Amino acid sequence: MILHPGILGLLITAVLVLGLVLYGAYLGAIVLVRWDLDSSSEEQLALERKTYLLSTLMGHAMALEILSALIFLYTLEDIHAIFVGAMCATGTLNANPVGWWVLGAKILGLLFCAVWIVLNRIDQRAEDYPLTRLKYGLLLLLAPLLALETWLLFRFFLGLDPSVITSCCGTLFSGSGAGVGAEIAGLPAFPLMIAFFGGTAVYLAAGTLNLRQARPRLRYLLAGLSLWMLGISLASIIAFISSYHYELPTHHCPFCILQADYHYIGYPMYLTLFAATFYGLMVGIAEPLRRVASVEGVIAAAQPRWTRLSMLLFGLFVVIAAWPMVFSDFTLEGYY
Amino acid sequence: MGSYHLGRHLKILEFALSSMLRRRTKNLGLVLVFAALVFLLSSIVFLTGALRTEALATLEASPQLLVQRAMAGRHALIPLGYGELIARLPGVGSVTPRYWGYYYDIYTGANYTLLGIGDQGLESPGSTPLRLVEGSFIMPGQRRVCLIGEGVAEVRGTRIGGMVSLRDARGWMQEYEVIGLFASPSRLLTNDLILLPEADLKAHFGMPDDRATDLMVEVYNPHEVDNISRKILERLPDARPISHAEIQRTYETLFNWRGGLLLAMFLGAMAAFMILAWDKATGLSADERREIGILKAIGWETSDILELKLWEGAALALVAFLAGVTAGYAHVQRFGAELLMPVLEGWSTLFPAIDLAPRIDPYALGVLFSLTVVPYIVATVVPSWKAAITDPDRVMRAS
Incomplete structure (x- = not known):
């Protein structure tokens, strides 16, 4: 174990997040079992109040x-210097x-987490909590995932x-080596x-077509495309x-x-890419929920x-990614 | 729709701030304790970061490969013949012997580093980027003169033209005239340094003519350093090659470990603070209860009250965090981290007063945030919610 401030912060945050989510899942499980919107009992009232706590926790x-x-990525970068052979986060x-x-x-x-938060906000806009069961069911899936993440992190x-x-990125992501990265x-x-x-x-x-015509199939197409483009983009980042x-x-x-030498350009690049994928996915994920009358609008x-x-x-991601392709003197033409 | 929502949040924030100002004394205690804690943790993080930067800056100038000789597991003087052998290895540039040692000064109780400077002078490969504040360098052939670091000048109370007397290996006092004072990008490097002509240094320590303290080896290709080290070990089993990268890793590990250990110790205090924060947030005064009751009665929803409470917590945490971080920064930058320096630094009795370049590291701030604000916010979620679900009817009746 390396006692590093960043690692301590990460471990503490992971435990706290896990605590929040486990408590949330526990409350969620109770809500799942006891929820009855037609009842006006004191218990139902207490459950409805608990949903506020749950939203805040999540x-x-x-x-x-x-x-x-973000701290995880930067910590990987920061501690690479203590490993023989490491030159960046890959080595760590x-x-x-x-x-x-x-x-x-x-x-x-x-x-x-992000999908859950959005579902929760949709649910809260409706009068009759139509997504309650779905939400809390998902929470029961999320809790073990985060528990696994925390365990792996430790x-x-x-x-x-x-x-x-260890080996540096030059070995793992070399054009001629073996393994997925090299491939x-x-x-x-x-x-x-x-x-x-x-x-x-x-x-x-x-996307433009989606904005012009409201057809379910187009929305699923967009969600699928966003996942596909995530894969292509990640491969492209590595390849060129x-x-x-x-x-x-x-x-x-x-x-x-992600390093200072390259002006931390990786952070905005990955943030925009993942956020774009998330919103693209949401368009498709939310589509089946439109069948529920109270959240359709x-x-x-x-x-x-x-x-x-x-x-x-x-678009932003592509601009950041392609910037040096357009504006720098460097060219890969000889390597096509 | 967006501006309406934003406006609502801002109004709630405004209300939260004004209600906190009304209850100044209650919050002040919490802010002070929190800020003190943040101050402590941020001092540790800033100081270890600064020391690490200093140490690494010092290292920038050190040679690619240093070869020492170990005898009975201890550092021993290295024969110059080793240098000739190493110089014949392919890939090795020049090999320069270094003459240096430590000197314990009984008058001031400090340790000095004595470094010999040969006729090649400071331009030899791998030499450190020493800068003179004033005075001149040692000329070839010059004897009985010295250049000293600022720390030495201070404790000895001498300047240029003064004398420094040192007791040599035979117990005789030798006097050296000070002809220059050092400044260096990193004061860790020259603070306790006395630079003597090589011949004077060897005489001072009584070193045999065919020995040096260690050898600086220039390696043409930095990637070959490990290979050269291996070859040196094969030919000279009692040699101890130390590469630049190895020293760098040791420093990194050392400072991470020292800082991390101190942080881990104070995290107990953070846990105690979490309990305090939880307690404070749970124990609502009758006044606060009544206020929540009235707000609810005039139409505030549970989610609004919850937001109000969260804003209060966030504002308090932010004020304490900023105050603590600012104080921690000032502590390290302006006051040389007087409270922590003895624990974190320490390999010489003559501490340099470090002038750290003012630098704000977003990563350090993020780490500090996750160590302090995050636990606080987590500790106050449930109490905030408990306050928010207060039943207006019951509260009003009770008052």
Whole structure:
């Protein structure tokens, strides 16, 4: 274990978030069993009051998840210097491979929390709490996910041993190595560029079409496309976007862009990408809920807003990503 | 719709602030305790960060590879013949012997670092970027002169033109004329330093002619350092190669560990504070209860009261956090972290007064936030909600 202020902060925050969510899930379970909107008993009144507490708990948990995700990334960056062979966050993650699982669990947990918060807000707009059961059912799924994340986080940080010789991003994301990272880094840049920029055009077109015509199928299409574009974008970051930011054709690391040397450009890049994906997904996730009469109006009003937000954020992401491709002297042309 | 919502939140915030101002004394105690805690934790985080930066800045200038000799597990003087052998390895540039040692001064009770400077002068590879504040460097062939760091000048009470007398290995007092004073980007480096001509230094310590303290090895390709170290160890089993990167890692680990340990100790205090905050937030006065009752009676909803309470908590935490962080920053930057320095620094008896470049690190602020504000906010969620569901009817009747 490495006693580092950032690690202490992360572990404490993780325990607090888990506490909030477990307590929320406990309250949620009670609500699930006892909820009866037609009853006017004292118990039902108490349950309705508890929903306020639950929303607050989850709101806090969400805010803390975002904060700790950023601190997690930066801490990975910050402590790489103590590992032999590490040059960025990749090295830290490789020093104890559980870290990759933590990263995955964090992204999933964050997405899950965000979806929950939005469902909760939709629910609160309606008179008759129509989504209560769905919400609290989801909460019972979220709690184990966060428990897993916390457990992994502890295993990761407690298992970090400075004497382990780790490998840097140059090994993992090299165009000629083995493994998933290397496979992606070695993807031919030119076809992927076409997929990336073509995909962007398709995505923006699908968004515009969504705003013009209110058809359920289009909304599902947008949600699917947003997931697809997330995959393409991540692959593109590794295969060519990062290389443009580093101005080095052999450097493919998706983490070094988070460093001060590259003006922390990775943070706005990943934030806009994930936020765009989230809003795109929400358009599709909320679609089946429109069958519930009392929230139909709320969702119908929200969907165009989400669509616009998603398009805007994705556009921003592409601008940040493509900036050096357009405005720097560096070119990958010889490497197509 | 958006501006209506924003307006509502702002109004509730305004109300929260004014109601806190009305109950100044109740909140003041909590803010003070909280700010004191933040001050303590932020001092630790800022100071370890600053020390780490200082130490790493010092290291920037150190040679790629240092070779010492170990005998019976201790550092021993290294034969110059080792240097010739190392210089023949492919990939090695120059090998420069270094002559230095520690000197305990019984008059001031301080440890000085004595460094010999050869005829190549300070321009030799890997030499540290020392800057003279005033005076001149040692010329080739010059004897019985010295350059001293600011700390030495201070405790010895001498300036340029003065004399520094040191007791040599035979017990004789030797006098050296001060011809220059040092300033360095990092005062950790030169504060306790006395620079002597190489021949004087060897005579002072009674070093044999064919030995040096250690060897600075220039390696052309930084990626080859580990390979060269291995080759040196194969040929010279009693050598101890220390690479730049290794020292850097040791510093990182050391400062992280020291800071982390201190933080972990004070986290107990944070836990106690969480309980205090919980208690304070739970124990509503009759006055506050009545106020909530009235607000509800005039149409505030439970969610509004909850928001009011959360705003109050956030405002209090923010004020305390900012006050504590500002005080912690001032403590480290203006007052040299007097309260913590002895615990965190400490490898020499002559402490440099560190002038740290003012630097605000968003990461450090984020970490501090997660160590202080986050626990506070979590501790007050449930009490805030309990206050918000107060039944107006019951409260009004009770009063």
